[in-house]
Amino acid sequence: MTDPVLRVEDLSIAYxxxxxxxxxxxxxxxxxxxxxxxxxxGETGCGKSTLAQAIPRLLPEPPASIxxxxxxxxxxDLVQVPKRKLPMIRGTGIGMIFQEPxxxxxxxxxxxxxxSESIRIRHYRDMGYVRTFVGGEVPFDYSKRxxxxxxxSLAKGIIPDGALEExxxxxxxxxSEFRNEVLEYLRLVRIxxxxxxxxxxxxxxxxxxxxxxxxxxxxxxxxxVLIADEPTSALDVTIQAQVLxxxxxxxxxxxxxxxxxxxxxxxxxxxxxxxxxxxxxxxVEQGPVAEVFHDPRHxxxxxxxxxxxxxxxxxxxxxxxxGNVPNLAKLPDGCAFHPRCPLARPACRAVVPPLAPLAGTSxxxxxxxxxxxxxxxxxxxxxx
Amino acid sequence: xxxxxxDLLIFIGKRLLQLVPVIIGxxxxxxxxxxxxxxxxxxxxxxxxxxxxxxxxxxxxxxxxTTQLSEYFVNLAHGNFGATQFGTPVGxxxxxxxxxxxxxVLAALFLMIVVGIPLGVVAAQYSGRWGDHLVRLFYLSGWxxxxxxxxxxxxxxxxPFLGLPTRGxxxxxxxxxxxxxxxxVVDALLAGNLPYTADAISHLILPAAxxxxxxxxxxxxxxxxxxxxxxxxxxxxxxxxxxxxxFWVLYKHALRNAxxxxxxxxxxxxxxxxxxxxxxxxxxxxxxxxQYAYDAIGGGGSTPNFAGAIAVVIIFAIAxxxxxxIADILYGVLDPRVDWR
Numbered sequence: 001m002t003d004p005v006l007r008v009e010d011l012s013i014a015y016x017x018x019x020x021x022x023x024x025x026x027x028x029x030x031x032x033x034x035x036x037x038x039x040x041x042g043e044t045g046c047g048k049s050t051l052a053q054a055i056p057r058l059l060p061e062p063p064a065s066i067x068x069x070x071x072x073x074x075x076x077d078l079v080q081v082p083k084r085k086l087p088m089i090r091g092t093g094i095g096m097i098f099q100e101p102x103x104x105x106x107x108x109x110x111x112x113x114x115x116s117e118s119i120r121i122r123h124y125r126d127m128g129y130v131r132t133f134v135g136g137e138v139p140f141d142y143s144k145r146x147x148x149x150x151x152x153s154l155a156k157g158i159i160p161d162g163a164l165e166e167x168x169x170x171x172x173x174x175x176s177e178f179r180n181e182v183l184e185y186l187r188l189v190r191i192x193x194x195x196x197x198x199x200x201x202x203x204x205x206x207x208x209x210x211x212x213x214x215x216x217x218x219x220x221x222x223x224x225v226l227i228a229d230e231p232t233s234a235l236d237v238t239i240q241a242q243v244l245x246x247x248x249x250x251x252x253x254x255x256x257x258x259x260x261x262x263x264x265x266x267x268x269x270x271x272x273x274x275x276x277x278x279x280x281x282x283x284v285e286q287g288p289v290a291e292v293f294h295d296p297r298h299x300x301x302x303x304x305x306x307x308x309x310x311x312x313x314x315x316x317x318x319x320x321x322x323g324n325v326p327n328l329a330k331l332p333d334g335c336a337f338h339p340r341c342p343l344a345r346p347a348c349r350a351v352v353p354p355l356a357p358l359a360g361t362s363x364x365x366x367x368x369x370x371x372x373x374x375x376x377x378x379x380x381x382x383x384x
Numbered sequence: 385x386x387x388x389x390x391d392l393l394i395f396i397g398k399r400l401l402q403l404v405p406v407i408i409g410x411x412x413x414x415x416x417x418x419x420x421x422x423x424x425x426x427x428x429x430x431x432x433x434x435x436x437x438x439x440x441x442x443x444x445x446x447x448x449x450t451t452q453l454s455e456y457f458v459n460l461a462h463g464n465f466g467a468t469q470f471g472t473p474v475g476x477x478x479x480x481x482x483x484x485x486x487x488x489v490l491a492a493l494f495l496m497i498v499v500g501i502p503l504g505v506v507a508a509q510y511s512g513r514w515g516d517h518l519v520r521l522f523y524l525s526g527w528x529x530x531x532x533x534x535x536x537x538x539x540x541x542x543x544p545f546l547g548l549p550t551r552g553x554x555x556x557x558x559x560x561x562x563x564x565x566x567x568x569v570v571d572a573l574l575a576g577n578l579p580y581t582a583d584a585i586s587h588l589i590l591p592a593a594x595x596x597x598x599x600x601x602x603x604x605x606x607x608x609x610x611x612x613x614x615x616x617x618x619x620x621x622x623x624x625x626x627x628x629x630x631f632w633v634l635y636k637h638a639l640r641n642a643x644x645x646x647x648x649x650x651x652x653x654x655x656x657x658x659x660x661x662x663x664x665x666x667x668x669x670x671x672x673x674x675q676y677a678y679d680a681i682g683g684g685g686s687t688p689n690f691a692g693a694i695a696v697v698i699i700f701a702i703a704x705x706x707x708x709x710i711a712d713i714l715y716g717v718l719d720p721r722v723d724w725r
Contacts, residue, residue: 058621084630091627103618106722108640121627201720214622221626 004031005257006055006094006225011069013047013054018060020329026281027069029355031368032225032257039260039272039289041304046262046327047281049099052229053111055259056094057086091121095223099230101211105132105202111213112198116178118220123178140191173241178329183215188253190246208239215247227252227259244270265308269293274368277301280326280336283355287370289367297358297370297377299341335373342383343376385544391724392717399712403705412702414694415456460698474691477676478699483566484553485665485672489657492599493650500600501646504607505634508642511612519604527601531594531660535667537680538594546590551669553587554580575604591668595661606649610642644719651711655704673699 013025024047032038040048053059055071057078071078075095081089098104105114132147179198186194189212202210211231218226231247232240248271251258259290262268268275268289277285277300285298296302303321323340326332332339338348374380459466465474500523507519526534539550549555553568561580563571569588572580611665614620615638623637624630662674666683669675673696716722 045557056625058625087624087627087629089627090625096625098618098622100618104622105620106623106637106641108718117628118626217622217626364572 004033005074006030006032006259007070007072008051008055009070009072010053010155011054011071012067013050013059013064014067015064022328023115023331024064024281024328025054027285028276028278028281029257030145030276030283032259034224034257035251035255036274037251037258037260037272039262039268039275040278040283041262041268041275042278043304043325043329044263046278048263048278051278052096052227052259052261055225055227056090056096057081058090058096091221093223094225094227095218095221097214097218097226097228097231099213100234100379101207101214101231102234104214105210106298107202109201110198111186111200111202111205112179112182115182115213115217115220118217119178119181119185120124122221152183170335181220185220186213188219188250189213189216191216206239207235211235212246215243217297219250219256222254223256225259226256227261229261230263231260232262233262247271248366265293265305277304279295280331282336282352282373284337284373285371286355286368291370295370297380297382298337298370298374299343299380299383300337302380302383303340335375342373343379345373345375388724395716395724396713399709403709406705407702410698410705411457411460412453414698415453417694434526465695465698474689475697477692478673478695480563480566481671481673481676482699484568484670485568485658485661485674487567488591488595488661488665488670488672489654491588492595492657493654495592495596496603496650496653497602499596500603501607501639501643503600504604504646505611505639507604507608508611508615509634511608516608516701519608523601523604526597526599529598531598532667534594534598535591535664538590539667543590548590549587550590550667553584553671555583555587591664591670595657595664596667599657600650602653603646606646607639607642609640610645614638614642638697640718644715647714647718648711651707651714652704654710655707658703658707659700 008028008030011025011028012023015024015330020039023137026042026280028047028051030038040051042048045158047269050059050064054066055078066079069079073237076089078089105111182198183194186197191197191209191212196232197209197213202213205213215231228247232243234300235243244267260268262271262273266358274287275289276283279300285292285296285301293305294300296305307321321340326336326339332349334347334349334351335341335344335353338344341348353369353373357369357371372380400502463475465478503519503522505546507516510516542548543550561571561575562579564574565571568584572584611634620633623633628636658673660674661670661672662678664670665672665674666678676692677696677700679686680689680696716724
């Protein structure tokens with residue numbers, strides 16, 4: 001099993017608003033491996049998006065605060081990174097695709113300018129013109145390259161061995177070179193007429209097109225971790241399918257570690273290798289996607305799967321889960337799901353069940369074992 | 385879709401066309417006040433030979449008002465604003481005084497933009513914290529200062545402290561040189577005389593700073609408000625996610641969009657400024673249109689100059705309308721969502 005590129009350990013996030021403290025994420029642990037997709041699924045308000053935005057430290061702090069836990073990215077704990085150094089970790093390490101493609105592009109700039117800005121940031125970091133993040137036990141790969149300066153690269157012209165390649169790499173690139181690279185990325189996201197799209201403003205593009213541009217923008221920084229926060233939720237079903245197919249193809253191509261957040265079980269089932277089911281800020285069940293969905297071992301997962309509309313059966317009404325997501329400011333003692341749980345017993349009201357591996361499962365490499373945060377996982381298959 | 389420069393011409397042309405009725409309306413109002421409401425029109429308005437003798441005037445006044453109106457328009461179209469009762473034509477004086485005011489207002493506007501807008505960004509960035517409160521204290525104190533008080537304090541206390549002149553646009557020691565534009569700094573530059581340019585700038589600083597300080601609030605407040613509107617938006621988050629530093633996130637991505645509203649308000653303010661420099665010009669003895677207007681209505685014991693006052697009213701109205709037009713065009717240019725056709 002290889003080392004994860006990003007590891008979230010026991011992460012807890014709370015929002016302090018007015019008098020109340022909302023525990024949006026409590027004790028979440030995750031491993032992201034290159035080329036593997038980890039899906040997070042859960043109801044609205046279960047802390048999925050908070051988790052997604054906390055990883056690149058995008059949450060406004062305050063009101064949000066990271067209580068405890070670590071986010072280890074290539075050996076550096078991102079929780080400890082000071083605010084002013086955050087741009088350095090976001091730029092070329094972690095990319096993100098947001099839920100609302102309609103509002104995620106700046107309305108004042110053309111597509112060309114917005115994508116080439118991302119490429120420029122990566123390029124200048126690569127060349128050492130802009131300082132990269134140094135800190136933690138292992139520095140990022142790109143900071144290992146020799147630091148080049150403008151004067152330094154000019155002086156290299158006289159030095160014979162390998163000087164030409166060095167100079168070519170370090171030279172500040174021209175606008176047309178950036179443009180060509182933008183075109184490459186637009187083609188990568190299967191845009192048919194990139195030359196025209198380049199010159200357009202975001203408001204002149206359709207939702208699916210904008211989401212493609214967002215994906216191109218995120219990929220153009222060559223991130224080693226890509227976080228997709230409900231990338232298809234705001235799109236029409238047909239466009240959703242297109243974007244999803246595109247994402248699946250791209251994930252195979254770029255070999256990035258992906259954290260895929262969605263409330264849609266079908267989307268997660270199609271995209272992810274591993275899934276974490278979130279409820280009230282905790283991961284209640286985790287494991288290989290096929291295993292979790294075919295043999296759920298947490299009553300919440302079971303209920304969630306039962307509530308999902310089934311396109312093959314149309315007899316009878318859709319089943320809905322009784323009760324509501326608990327108020328994050330007043331979480332019930334013990335297991336947060338116990339008020340809605342058919343298996344609830346006194347033990348569930350007293351202690352929070354730990355996320356424990358189930359007996360007799362052997363996961364493929366880089367995928368965590370099937371775990372459930374339920375005291376009675378063996379009784380779950382017997383539920384209706 | 386898409387925006388072609390040729391469409392911009394159409395866009396501007398349309399806005400210009402919309403101005404025509406406004407300007408005609410202003411002139412009509414002025415006509416009413418000058419010709420229908422007053423008895424001694426001839427002695428005040430047509431004394432100069434350029435518009436005819438008194439006898440000529442009597443003849444025109446006896447004519448139906450439609451004829452008078454058309455004659456009034458014809459005179460204005462020829463740039464003839466009439467003359468003072470001493471026979472000095474008003475037009476050339478206005479042409480000499482107006483650019484000086486324009487220079488003063490542009491300098492004040494420049495200060496409002498380079499100081500007021502960044503202050504608004506800072507206020508939004510530290511919204512609710514002490515940085516915000518300090519900025520608010522600064523612009524509110526400007527807003528709360530009466531113009532005459534601010535101007536006098538600047539002239540009496542600040543000027544000696546900073547060693548800046550307080551009277552006129554040039555030092556008295558300046559040897560007269562040809563003034564092409566009647567903007568002191570521009571003329572000195574055109575004459576290629578750097579010491580004179582420095583002199584002109586030092587004369588410009590205080591009145592422009594007073595004007596800017598008093599009107600800064602509008603720029604800062606608008607920028608702060610629209611920045612607060614823009615900052616929580618998703619594209620600001622995307623910009624942060626790209627790895628841009630906070631400076632570029634604020635000034636390239638957020639401010640670019642927040643400026644759209646600020647520009648509109650600044651344009652309207654600029655029009656008001658052109659018409660509202662009277663007190664500052666009077667205190668600093670700035671040879672601008674405000675001072676001319678003050679003298680024309682008999683301020684400071686001067687002989688009232690009726691034709692001059694009317695001309696100034698028309699010019700002020702046109703200035704306000706023109707500033708609005710410029711703001712409107714800038715809005716269209718800054719916001720790509722505005723269709724030029």
